[in-house]
Amino acid sequence: xxxxxxxxPRLHWRRRPSARASPGPPSTTHRPLLGPRPPATMxxxxxxIGMLVMMVLTVVGALYVLVYFQHEEDRxxxxxxxxVVLIGLSLASWVVLALPLDIANTKAxxxxxxxxxxxxxxxxxxxxxxxxxxxxxxxxxxxxxDSNRSQxxxxxxxxxxxxxxxxxxxxxxxxxxxxxxxxxxxxTLPSSALLSVDDLSYPLQCTGSQCGSSEALLTIGVTxxxxxxxxxxxxxxxxxxxxxxxxxxxxPLDLINAYANKPERISLQEFAQQKMLLNERAxxxxxxxxxxxxxxxxxxxxxxxxxxxxxxxxxxxxxxxxWERCNVAYxxxxxxxxxxxxxxxxxxxxAVLSTVWLLHxxxxxxPNPPAHPFLNNYFIALDRAFPLFGTMTYAIFxxxxxxxxIKGNIKFGLRVFIFQIHPMRVGATMMNSLLFNTELIxxxxxxxxxxxxxxFDLYTRLTDINMLLGVQVENLRVLSAFxxxxxxxxxxxxxxxLSCMWLLTFPKEKKQENFDDDDD
Numbered sequence: 001x002x003x004x005x006x007x008x009p010r011l012h013w014r015r016r017p018s019a020r021a022s023p024g025p026p027s028t029t030h031r032p033l034l035g036p037r038p039p040a041t042m043x044x045x046x047x048x049i050g051m052l053v054m055m056v057l058t059v060v061g062a063l064y065v066l067v068y069f070q071h072e073e074d075r076x077x078x079x080x081x082x083x084v085v086l087i088g089l090s091l092a093s094w095v096v097l098a099l100p101l102d103i104a105n106t107k108a109x110x111x112x113x114x115x116x117x118x119x120x121x122x123x124x125x126x127x128x129x130x131x132x133x134x135x136x137x138x139x140x141x142x143x144x145x146d147s148n149r150s151q152x153x154x155x156x157x158x159x160x161x162x163x164x165x166x167x168x169x170x171x172x173x174x175x176x177x178x179x180x181x182x183x184x185x186x187x188t189l190p191s192s193a194l195l196s197v198d199d200l201s202y203p204l205q206c207t208g209s210q211c212g213s214s215e216a217l218l219t220i221g222v223t224x225x226x227x228x229x230x231x232x233x234x235x236x237x238x239x240x241x242x243x244x245x246x247x248x249x250x251x252p253l254d255l256i257n258a259y260a261n262k263p264e265r266i267s268l269q270e271f272a273q274q275k276m277l278l279n280e281r282a283x284x285x286x287x288x289x290x291x292x293x294x295x296x297x298x299x300x301x302x303x304x305x306x307x308x309x310x311x312x313x314x315x316x317x318x319x320x321x322x323w324e325r326c327n328v329a330y331x332x333x334x335x336x337x338x339x340x341x342x343x344x345x346x347x348x349x350x351a352v353l354s355t356v357w358l359l360h361x362x363x364x365x366x367p368n369p370p371a372h373p374f375l376n377n378y379f380i381a382l383d384r385a386f387p388l389f390g391t392m393t394y395a396i397f398x399x400x401x402x403x404x405x406i407k408g409n410i411k412f413g414l415r416v417f418i419f420q421i422h423p424m425r426v427g428a429t430m431m432n433s434l435l436f437n438t439e440l441i442x443x444x445x446x447x448x449x450x451x452x453x454x455x456f457d458l459y460t461r462l463t464d465i466n467m468l469l470g471v472q473v474e475n476l477r478v479l480s481a482f483x484x485x486x487x488x489x490x491x492x493x494x495x496x497x498l499s500c501m502w503l504l505t506f507p508k509e510k511k512q513e514n515f516d517d518d519d520d
Contacts, residue, residue, distance in 0.1 A: 044110035047101070051112070054097055055090075062089035069429040081136045081431045088128055088438035092445040095121045096398045099449055100391040102463040103383075115464040122229040125442050129232070130166040133439045135159040140432050174227040179219050180475040186216040222472050229446075230473040236447035237488045239440060244401055244447075245495030247408025248354045253503050254407065255347030262340040263329040271330035278323055285316055313421055314414055318509075320428075353400050354496075361493055365455055366486065376458035383459075394456070398448050405444040406437060408499075414509045451489075 066085055074082075098121060102114045139155035222230075266274070292309060328335045356375070364370045375397075383390035406424060413421035422433035450469055453460050460466055474483040482488060 042111055044105075044108055044112075047105055047108060047110040047112060050104070051101055054101070055094060058093035058097065059086070059090050062086050062093065065089060066434070069424055069426060069434065071428050071430050074431050078140065078431045081140055081435055084128075084132055084136045085431075085434050085438050088133060088442055091121065091125055091128060092402070092438075092441045095125065095445050095449055096402070097391075097395060099398075099452060099460060099463070099465060100394055102465050103460055104387065104391075106463050115468060118465055118468055119225040119229065122232055122446060123225055125446060126166075126228050126232045129439055129442050131159060131163045133435055133442075134162050137432055137435045137439075140435065170228060170231050171224070173231070174222075174224055177477040177479075178224075178227050179221050179477055180472045181217045181219050181477060181480065182471060182475050184216050184218045186214045188212045188214075220472075222476065226468060226472055227476075229468060230476055230479060232443070233446045233450050233469070233473060234479055234482075236443040236445070237450070237482075240401075240405060240444040240447035240451070241488050241492045241495065243405045243408035243412060243440070244444065245408065245492045246411050246499045247404030247406065248357065248401070248496050249500035249503055250411045251404050251407040252347050252350035252354055253500070253507065254411075255343050255350055257507055259340045259344035259347065262337075263325050263334050265334040266326075266329045268330070271326065274326045278319065278326065281315075281319055285312070285319060288312055289316075310413070310421070314509075317414070317421060317423060350400070353397065354404075357397070357401075358493060358496060360455060361489060365489060373458055376456055379456060379459040390459075394452070394459075398452055401448045401451070402441055402444060405440065409437075409440055411503075 063086060066082060066089070070082070098114070098117060101112075102118075104110065105112045105114050135155050138158045139151050142151040142154040289312070292312065360375045363372050364374050364376070379390045379394060382393055410421060410423050422436040423429070424433065424437055449465065450473075453463075453465050453469055457466065457470070474480060
């Protein structure tokens with residue numbers, strides 16, 4: 001008899017027989033998941049033009065976000081960090097929208113080497129997150145008129161340490177663990193039953209005492225670029241699970257609360273009274289800020305002092321919000337009601353998106369086999385009606401997860417004082433906050449792509465990203481334990497439910513007033 005190894009593609013975090021198409025020979029419109037790539041075909045000009053248009057539009061959108069949120073003090077300065085933010089936001093958009101491009105290229109046999117595009121995007125994001133953005137943050141925050149230290153030297157020193165640590169750890173792990181153990185089915189059958197390799201079908205049908213099958217692992221080495229994809233995706237998952245899990249509950253609730261607690265019109269006497277109270281709070285915070293500066297506490301690295309300084313930043317944030325609300329209540333007579341009505345509408349839509357996301361995970365991802373394809377059927381039906389509809393709907397679901405991540409980061413920072421808050425405020429976002437949020441968006445964007453590729457695996461079937469992530473990355477040694485057991489998604493779902501319950505019970509953050517170390 002002869003033994004044949006048939007790759008059983010693990011495009012999911014565990015086997016889902018019923019989610020597959022009906023058994024049959026491998027598709028002839030796409031290269032095998034393992035093995036040499038077929039000869040290149042002519043590039044489809046429509047797909048190429050669509051990719052170029054997408055890149056230009058996302059750059060324009062990133063530029064608009066930068067101009068819309070930047071602080072007035074940074075309007076005509078800090079050009080280098082602005083370029084870093086612009087490219088970072090563009091990279092995040094490109095990696096999210098590369099998935100529908102991959103789907104279109106697969107279905108239309110577009111001829112683009114999307115696997116190369118994925119590796120270039122992921123590697124560039126890794127460089128941006130480990131070197132470029134940290135350098136920009138270190139350089140921007142090293143400015144101190146009272147110090148003789150060079151901004152450039154300080155930024156280079158810390159960036160060099162960050163890059164050396166990242167490169168050393170990545171290549172050390174690649175050398176030790178850079179192999180994927182891919183589950184395969186090993187079939188044994190008589191020589192007479194196997195005429196040629198082309199006659200193999202999946203699954204093989206054979207009867208008799210000489211026929212049999214068994215589970216086996218096919219071990220292959222991955223390239224450094226694929227392992228970089230694995231590392232940046234793995235790190236991004238931790239940020240996405242925590243901040244995305246909190247934000248998917250916080251975003252709709254905060255939008256609805258913004259309508260429910262909209263400012264009411266106040267008189268001149270009430271405005272003067274509130275202004276006096278805010279002046280008292282501002283005076284206390286100013287005194288505390290001077291004490292921090294005099295004692296150098298804002299640069300000391302002890303955990304207690306960091307927590308105290310972060311609580312101080314939270315108090316300043318709420319002071320600015322209360323002053324803005326007071327101005328809207330008096331000078332704008334309560335503000336434009338259409339703005340708060342829009343907040344209510346978007347809050348309701350966000351609640352629907354959050355609910356649909358969690359339902360899809362519970363209905364399709366967790367059960368084995370899945371109870372129903374759910375959103376997969378929806379995207380496939382939209383693509384059949386008009387391909388752009390499916391792409392736009394996918395983009396809405398993916399970008400919504402990124403918005404939830406930003407909201408979750410702010411919500412977490414306002415209640416747990418482990419790190420400084422970096423809120424995104426229209427016309428009042430400092431450059432270090434823009435850089436921080438760009439880093440967070442980039443890290444979470446790769447996790448969102450991975451999440452979407454798995455959650456919508458019927459929609460993304462046979463794409464290059466499924467070959468890279470679903471076959472190689474998810475079966476890497478050590479990392480496979482997280483993906484095969486749905487560890488990240490279980491934590492994401494549990495944290496989402498707990499956050500919703502907590503925020504419904506305690507919708508408002510507690511404003512900090514005492515900043516003594518003894519409280520920590």
